[in-house]
Structures are given as C-alpha cells and as structure tokens.
Amino acid sequence: MLAEASSSLFFPPEQSTFAGEVDGLFDFIYYLSAFFFVAIVAVMVYFVLRYHRRQGHVEQASASHNEVLEITWSVIPSILVGFIFFFGFTKYLDMREPPEDAYEIVVTASQWTWDFKYPNGATSNELHIPVGQPVRFVLQATDVLHSFYIPAFRIKMDCVPQRYTSTWVIAKDITGEGATNETHTPYDLFCAEYCGKDHSRMITKVYVHNQADFDVWLEAAANYLEGIPPEQGGEMAFKKKGCAGCHSVTGDASAKFAGPPLNGQWGTPRNVIARGSSSPESVVMDENYVRESVREPNAKVVVGRNPVMPMFDPQRLKDEEITAIIAYLKSLK
Ligand code: HEC
Ligand SMILES: [Cu+2]
Structure with missing residues (x-):
C-alpha cells in the first residue's frame, strides 16, 4: 500500500532492530519447507508413474539397506535443523534480555483496553516510545490472559494475571506528525490472545517519536489536566x-x-x-x-x-x- 521500508511477503514493514532477523529466519524456514514439499511431491509423482504395477512384471526383492542414502538423509536435515535451532535460540535469547539501561514502560492489559504507564507517572492508552532506544515493557493483566503484539516490531508476549512478563524493542523510525519519513503511519498494537467478547476491539496504536518530541509528549501526558478547562x-x-x-x-x-x-x-x-x-x-x-x-x-x-x-x-x-x-x-x- 505504501512505499515501505523493507517488508516481507507476509508481514508489515520491519520497524524494529529485531524485525529483519525474525523475517530472515521465517523466510528461511518457509522457503526450505516449500523446496522440500515440491521436491518430495515431484519425486513421488515420478516414482508412481515410472514404477507402477505393470502386466507381466516380476517383483524384485526390496533393498534392505543403503548406507550412502541413509547417511545423506540424516546428515543434511540435521545440519538444517541445527541451523534453525541455533539461529532461533540465540535470537530468542537476545529478545528476552533487554540492555540494562532500557527505558521502562508498564503495560496493563484488561478486558478490553491497554494502559501504559511511564516512569514519570504519565499514563496513556496508546503507546508512545522514543526512537532508537531500548524500551522494555513490563506486562501484566488484571483479569484474563491477553497478549501484547506489535506486528511491525515482530514482538509478542503474553500478559498473565498475577505475574509479570516482559519484552523489549528498539524502534527504527519515527511515525506520524513530524516524521522525516512520511510513510510511517502509527503502527498497530493488537491483543493476540482471545480474551472474551470484545477481544477483536482490543486494538491500539504505537507512536514512535524522536527524543525531543517524546520528552514534550511525556511532560504533557503527565500533566494533561493542567491549564485546560x-x-x-x-x-x-x-x-x-x-x-x-x-x-x-x-x-x-x-x-x-x-x-x-x-x-x-x-x-x-x-x-x-x-x-x-x-x-x-x-x-x-x-x-x-x-x-x-x-x-x-x-x-x-x-x-x-x-x-x-x-x-x-x-x-x-x-x-x-x-x-x-x-x-x-x-x-x-
Ligand atoms: C468494560 C466496559 C466499561 C468501562 C471500561 C467503563 N465502564 Fe462504566 N459501566 C459499564 C457498564 C456495563 C455499566 C452498567 C452497570 C452498572 O450500572 O454498574 C457502567 C456504568 C457506569 C456508570 C453508571 C451509569 C448509569 O447510567 O447509572 C457510570 C457513571 C460509568 N459507568 C462511568 C464510567 C467511567 C467514568 C469510566 C472510565 C473511567 C467507565 N465507566 C469505564 C462498563 C464500563
Ligand atoms: Cu485481550
């Protein structure tokens, strides 16, 4: 729809530092599966046609063993799966461990709204974050399970009643008004865990600001009742x-x-x-x-x-x- 930053076939533009790696691994698994699907079905169809039962054909004893073949079909998939595990696991660890100086926002999910609380006491129900800086989200739920999902950032984490979970992100570009890149409209934030009647309306927006704009927003958000009727x-x-x-x-x-x-x-x-x-x-x-x-x-x-x-x-x-x-x-x- 828009002239995007890099975007993959399946996902919105990659707007966090993780996004490219997540998509890279996803694409690798996807195309690998597609390759094997096509290859296996093609060989199967060929064998069915080539070796189907014919009049007068005498059956041969089936080969019981073929070392070269067996080693090949064990070693190649092991390497591929090992690679997927290694890459997936190390990225997962990165995504679990925020840098120590991360900016912290407390996210409270409840049927059917999001509430974000910032270190200076400001609250909002649309998410505002600074660009290019690690932001850690501490997640909680007041009633049932919810899931904090920002597709453009490729992050998703459950919000669980009676316990805290967390995730973090570094946003790549600013959004909306004052954006240097006009193509970045605010991102979607969804609840990705069916949480009752209005689950599908548990949607909000994510705004990414440069640091100066973020500070202005934060100050105004904390004292938003002041100076207005x-x-x-x-x-x-x-x-x-x-x-x-x-x-x-x-x-x-x-x-x-x-x-x-x-x-x-x-x-x-x-x-x-x-x-x-x-x-x-x-x-x-x-x-x-x-x-x-x-x-x-x-x-x-x-x-x-x-x-x-x-x-x-x-x-x-x-x-x-x-x-x-x-x-x-x-x-x-
Ligand atoms: C999850 C949905 C939900 C949210 C969020 C919610 N309410 Fe309500 N509210 C209701 C329902 C349902 C009732 C009717 C039940 C009752 O009378 O207790 C109600 C009743 C009320 C009433 C009494 C209405 C009457 O006609 O007597 C007031 C006043 C009210 N809400 C104000 C608020 C305010 C202010 C907020 C935000 C701080 C709020 N509500 C948030 C669902 C909600
Ligand atoms: Cu929910």
Whole structure:
C-alpha cells in the first residue's frame, strides 16, 4: 500500500532492530519447507508413474539397506535443523534480555483496553516510545490472559494475571506528525490472545517519536489536566482511561458498547439495586454517584444491567481525573 521500508511477503514493514532477523529466519524456514514439499511431491509423482504395477512384471526383492542414502538423509536435515535451532535460540535469547539501561514502560492489559504507564507517572492508552532506544515493557493483566503484539516490531508476549512478563524493542523510525519519513503511519498494537467478547476491539496504536518530541509528549501526558478547562481534561481522561471503549457519548446504545451511553444522564434518576439489598431504590446521577460508579462499580447497579463495569482504583484513575470526568459528563447533552 505504501512505499515501505523493507517488508516481507507476509508481514508489515520491519520497524524494529529485531524485525529483519525474525523475517530472515521465517523466510528461511518457509522457503526450505516449500523446496522440500515440491521436491518430495515431484519425486513421488515420478516414482508412481515410472514404477507402477505393470502386466507381466516380476517383483524384485526390496533393498534392505543403503548406507550412502541413509547417511545423506540424516546428515543434511540435521545440519538444517541445527541451523534453525541455533539461529532461533540465540535470537530468542537476545529478545528476552533487554540492555540494562532500557527505558521502562508498564503495560496493563484488561478486558478490553491497554494502559501504559511511564516512569514519570504519565499514563496513556496508546503507546508512545522514543526512537532508537531500548524500551522494555513490563506486562501484566488484571483479569484474563491477553497478549501484547506489535506486528511491525515482530514482538509478542503474553500478559498473565498475577505475574509479570516482559519484552523489549528498539524502534527504527519515527511515525506520524513530524516524521522525516512520511510513510510511517502509527503502527498497530493488537491483543493476540482471545480474551472474551470484545477481544477483536482490543486494538491500539504505537507512536514512535524522536527524543525531543517524546520528552514534550511525556511532560504533557503527565500533566494533561493542567491549564485546560475541566470538561476538556475530562474528555481526555474519558478517552485515555478507556471509558470511551464501553460508553458512548452520542446516545449510541448498540452492542459494541458494553456500557450505557453517558450523555444526557446528568441529574437524571435511575433505579438501582445497592449491594446487599434486594429492593430497588432511586438515585440521581450526581458527583458522588459517578465517583462511586468508578471506584466501586458494584456498590449500585442499575436494574437490568450487567455488573461488568471494571473498578478503577486511584492508581489507575486519579481523583483529579474523576473530578474532570464529572465536569465532562455534566457538559454532555
Ligand atoms: C468494560 C466496559 C466499561 C468501562 C471500561 C467503563 N465502564 Fe462504566 N459501566 C459499564 C457498564 C456495563 C455499566 C452498567 C452497570 C452498572 O450500572 O454498574 C457502567 C456504568 C457506569 C456508570 C453508571 C451509569 C448509569 O447510567 O447509572 C457510570 C457513571 C460509568 N459507568 C462511568 C464510567 C467511567 C467514568 C469510566 C472510565 C473511567 C467507565 N465507566 C469505564 C462498563 C464500563
Ligand atoms: Cu485481550
């Protein structure tokens, strides 16, 4: 589609320092298999035609042994397989061991969003990294298995509940605005482990910046609520924290949104069942109701709705962010 950096027959452009080696090994295995497939089928077809049973033909005793042939078909494949193992294993070790000075980003996967946390406290749900520098990802999952997969970088690693995994990468080129090479649109980041209903929507983008732009982005991301009106900051928080993945703000109640639309709801009453109670009561959507919906989503659940709203603790969503989101929800007609 685009004029690419080197790209292989099967994969997007190679955008990490690993990518060329991964593709090289993949191509080697692929073409080797293709070669043997064609060669074996061709010989087989030839033998079937040449030696099929004919009228009046007398069978010969089958040769029990042929040393030259046996050694040949043992040694050549052993060398090939040995090469594949050696190359694959050493590259695998490289991909497991980040340099010590790698920049570290904590990745949290949860149904069905990605959350990236940077050393200065900034968070985002699109991934931003500096170019040409080792970046280590520490991966975790809050609910079920997910898998962190960036095809352009050729890295993939499971995110496992109750434990940390990691992977790392060096990105080769910058993306998007300010890119010296216009062909690099932001890369895709997928969840590659089936993780429930909206697994296929657990997709985000990867932006690669030069160091100066990255520093600017990082600073702004850490203090993104400062110096802008609360409802505007609230809108950013709503998107950054993944609320927008489940709640529409246009009244769209279609199945792609797991939660109810949140526009036009401010100040309106709803019937809820409080935890531990069996009879419904009426509450209006006010500041405390929103705060409680986020911090303790199961405290009150609207009658007839599934209690699947995830809990956002102060680590994941700061108090200032809730305050800003409240201002945003008030502004939504
Ligand atoms: C995984 C999907 C999901 C995400 C992410 C999510 N919610 Fe929800 N939310 C729901 C569901 C489902 C409900 C309805 C169940 C209930 O009332 O507890 C809900 C209910 C709510 C309610 C009460 C709505 C009402 O009409 O009473 C509010 C307010 C709310 N969410 C705000 C948020 C905010 C703010 C965020 C982001 C910080 C967020 N939600 C993230 C799924 C989600
Ligand atoms: Cu997933």
